Amino acid sequence: MGSFDHLGVDGHLLRLFVTVYEEGSVSAAARRLDMAQSAVSHALNRLRRLVGDPLFVKSGRRIVATQHAERLVPQARLLMDGLKALTAGDGFDPAQARLSWTVAANDFQRDLLLPRFYTRAAAQLADLRLQVIPSGRPTSEMLREARCDLLISPAPPEGLDIIQKRLFDDRYVCVFDGARRVAPTSAAAFLAGRHVTVVHPSADPLNFDKALEGLGIHRDVVVTVANFSGLAPFLRGTDLVACVPSRLHGLELREFQAAPLPADLLAAAPPGTDTLRMYMAWHLRGQHDPAQAWLRGQLEAVAREMGDDA
Amino acid sequence: MGSFDHLGVDGHLLRLFVTVYEEGSVSAAARRLDMAQSAVSHALNRLRRLVGDPLFVKSGRRIVATQHAERLVPQARLLMDGLKALTAGDGFDPAQARLSWTVAANDFQRDLLLPRFYTRAAAQLADLRLQVIPSGRPTSEMLREARCDLLISPAPPEGLDIIQKRLFDDRYVCVFDGARRVAPTSAAAFLAGRHVTVVHPSADPLNFDKALEGLGIHRDVVVTVANFSGLAPFLRGTDLVACVPSRLHGLELREFQAAPLPADLLAAAPPGTDTLRMYMAWHLRGQHDPAQAWLRGQLEAVAREMGDDA
DNA sequence: TATAATCCATCGATACGATTCATGGATAAG
DNA sequence: CTTATCCATGAATCGTATCGATGGATTATA
Numbered sequence: 221m222g223s224f225d226h227l228g229v230d231g232h233l234l235r236l237f238v239t240v241y242e243e244g245s246v247s248a249a250a251r252r253l254d255m256a257q258s259a260v261s262h263a264l265n266r267l268r269r270l271v272g273d274p275l276f277v278k279s280g281r282r283i284v285a286t287q288h289a290e291r292l293v294p295q296a297r298l299l300m301d302g303l304k305a306l307t308a309g310d311g312f313d314p315a316q317a318r319l320s321w322t323v324a325a326n327d328f329q330r331d332l333l334l335p336r337f338y339t340r341a342a343a344q345l346a347d348l349r350l351q352v353i354p355s356g357r358p359t360s361e362m363l364r365e366a367r368c369d370l371l372i373s374p375a376p377p378e379g380l381d382i383i384q385k386r387l388f389d390d391r392y393v394c395v396f397d398g399a400r401r402v403a404p405t406s407a408a409a410f411l412a413g414r415h416v417t418v419v420h421p422s423a424d425p426l427n428f429d430k431a432l433e434g435l436g437i438h439r440d441v442v443v444t445v446a447n448f449s450g451l452a453p454f455l456r457g458t459d460l461v462a463c464v465p466s467r468l469h470g471l472e473l474r475e476f477q478a479a480p481l482p483a484d485l486l487a488a489a490p491p492g493t494d495t496l497r498m499y500m501a502w503h504l505r506g507q508h509d510p511a512q513a514w515l516r517g518q519l520e521a522v523a524r525e526m527g528d529d530a
Numbered sequence: 531m532g533s534f535d536h537l538g539v540d541g542h543l544l545r546l547f548v549t550v551y552e553e554g555s556v557s558a559a560a561r562r563l564d565m566a567q568s569a570v571s572h573a574l575n576r577l578r579r580l581v582g583d584p585l586f587v588k589s590g591r592r593i594v595a596t597q598h599a600e601r602l603v604p605q606a607r608l609l610m611d612g613l614k615a616l617t618a619g620d621g622f623d624p625a626q627a628r629l630s631w632t633v634a635a636n637d638f639q640r641d642l643l644l645p646r647f648y649t650r651a652a653a654q655l656a657d658l659r660l661q662v663i664p665s666g667r668p669t670s671e672m673l674r675e676a677r678c679d680l681l682i683s684p685a686p687p688e689g690l691d692i693i694q695k696r697l698f699d700d701r702y703v704c705v706f707d708g709a710r711r712v713a714p715t716s717a718a719a720f721l722a723g724r725h726v727t728v729v730h731p732s733a734d735p736l737n738f739d740k741a742l743e744g745l746g747i748h749r750d751v752v753v754t755v756a757n758f759s760g761l762a763p764f765l766r767g768t769d770l771v772a773c774v775p776s777r778l779h780g781l782e783l784r785e786f787q788a789a790p791l792p793a794d795l796l797a798a799a800p801p802g803t804d805t806l807r808m809y810m811a812w813h814l815r816g817q818h819d820p821a822q823a824w825l826r827g828q829l830e831a832v833a834r835e836m837g838d839d840a
Numbered sequence: 841t842a843t844a845a846t847c848c849a850t851c852g853a854t855a856c857g858a859t860t861c862a863t864g865g866a867t868a869a870g
Numbered sequence: 871c872t873t874a875t876c877c878a879t880g881a882a883t884c885g886t887a888t889c890g891a892t893g894g895a896t897t898a899t900a
């Protein structure tokens with residue numbers, strides 16, 4: 221049964237298929253592809269034979285995509301990108317490349333990685349435009365619809381067309397104003413204090429906060445801010461405590477004191493509670509693009525340079 | 531430059547290219563493809579035009595692949611698999627499917643996941659043959675050369691053509707014979723004891739052992755065994771201590787006592803030291819195969835069922 | 841309801857391209 | 871030097887993708 225001659229499919233056919241899908245019309249696709257309408261119709265029939273599915277069925281004088289066609293569209297786009305990667309024209313030469321890259325990242329990972337990434341990458345490239353957009357709660361759609369090329373997040377989206385790779389591990393520490401209080405060394409002391417944490421309205425809470433929640437441990441969170449940069453003013457001159465990735469302590473929170481989380485608090489918590497693992501994620505589409513692969517490599521190198529320790 | 535008509539490439543051309551590469555000969559490829567030799571030669575020329583690279587150059591009366599051709603071969607194989615995924619014949623029906631799956635996994639992950647996976651998956655399938663092979667130090671070649679379909683490991687290989695996904699997190703605990711000693715509650719007590727650990731000759735040491743090593747902490751390891759199943763005889767009736775993933779305590783080491791790692795030991799260690807994160811990894815080739823995707827989904831479900839806690 | 845407009849499928853003609861057979865130049869082996 | 875084998879090329883053939891034109895079907899408009 222499977223014996224449809226799938227090997228007969230070529231890039232032109234894929235492009236035609238995707239165009240028909242996007243236009244929702246054979247005639248419109250023909251116009252966009254600068255072909256005769258009948259040619260598109262015939263080509264579509266050929267593709268129907270090759271994949272063994274009607275792909276589009278008539279409904280009135282329009283056509284609607286079958287379920288199978290819906291499934292095929294992203295796959296077809298993927299294959300077209302793969303075909304492009306076959307050409308020899310892709311000899312990627314950093315020294316002559318003028319690249320534009322859009323990265324979605326929230327405050328912590330942005331400030332930690334991207335400045336160093338930029339200086340490193342830009343030094344080797346003819347030109348680099350780096351667009352950083354807020355990721356919010358990162359979704360696979362951002363990558364699928366090419367709203368960004370890469371996404372940096374501790375909770376990257378999953379999906380069969382999404383690839384993710386670990387960048388670095390960090391550990392949560394308590395940060396506080398050393399002039400106003402001392403480090404909480406036990407769970408009791410920790411829970412007795414007043415806390416400030418980061419809860420972005422459109423993103424997931426920190427895995428640390430979620431883990432405590434899951435344990436039924438409720439600390440006294442008196443202030444929540446939308447991002448890490450908002451913590452400092454609340455810590456300064458107060459006895460508030462924040463639990464943040466330790467690397468942040470080397471950035472915006474340099475002026476404060478840091479201490480490890482109370483050991484007895486962690487003993488009860490699930491593994492990885494005190495660890496924040498940062499990933500980068502991208503779409504399969506960009507997998508074989510040598511320029512993007514190079515950029516990802518640079519970012520990875522920056523993360524590696526920092527080492528896994530705080 | 532980029533203006534080679536890469537869309538003109540079709541599956542037949544890719545297959546021809548790969549065949550010529552594998553045979554190292556135009557004539558031999560023609561025989562295997564059941565075509566005339568000149569047809570292959572012409573087709574090869576067509577492909578040369580389309581991708582803008584000689585692909586094979588004459589050397590004596592043989593031909594040798596160019597660098598670019600070498601790079602293209604895996605990509606071509608990938609695209610052929612992608613094309614196969616276009617056909618409608620792939621409506622995957624578990625109830626009628628007779629599958630054969632080869633998984634590379636070492637002892638811990640094998641015993642923990644695969645029995646439950648097998649019963650779960652086999653119950654839904656017409657037939658399932660599960661081959662489990664030892665992974666040793668897992669390499670991307672095992673996946674590339676299709677020696678296995680999936681690999682389960684805490685240290686999955688990396689590569690642009692390898693996809694990995696987290697299965698579950700576990701935490702290291704101390705395991706010992708409760709009749710002979712008590713739990714080490716401090717780093718000092720921990721280091722005063724005698725230890726047994728797992729070091730497989732052809733695999734990486736455990737991340738826990740590596741982390742301690744990295745800190746310059748040398749505990750007194752008096753016995754090493756090649757896999758987890760070898761631990762029990764050495765623990766039984768002795769004062770030896772082993773640090774193993776806590777889930778193992780529920781399997782082979784049920785008879786022993788378990789205790790968390792000393793907190794002060796972990797405080798100095800890098801984040802994630804006490805966490806073992808288990809991944810599955812597979813080759814891009816199997817990404818769009820619905821049967822394999824289904825099997826991976828089942829395995830994931832089993833891992834999820836166990837929850838992230840021990 | 842009749843008419844016009846638009847859509848997609850089909851038909852015959854045409855041009856392009858893929859394959860075949862036959863041949864030639866090059867290399868290596870006998 | 872001869873022979874066998876390899877790959878490339880040329881001419882001829884066959885298949886097929888495209889075109890323009892046409893027809894059947896559906897929807898919008900008067």
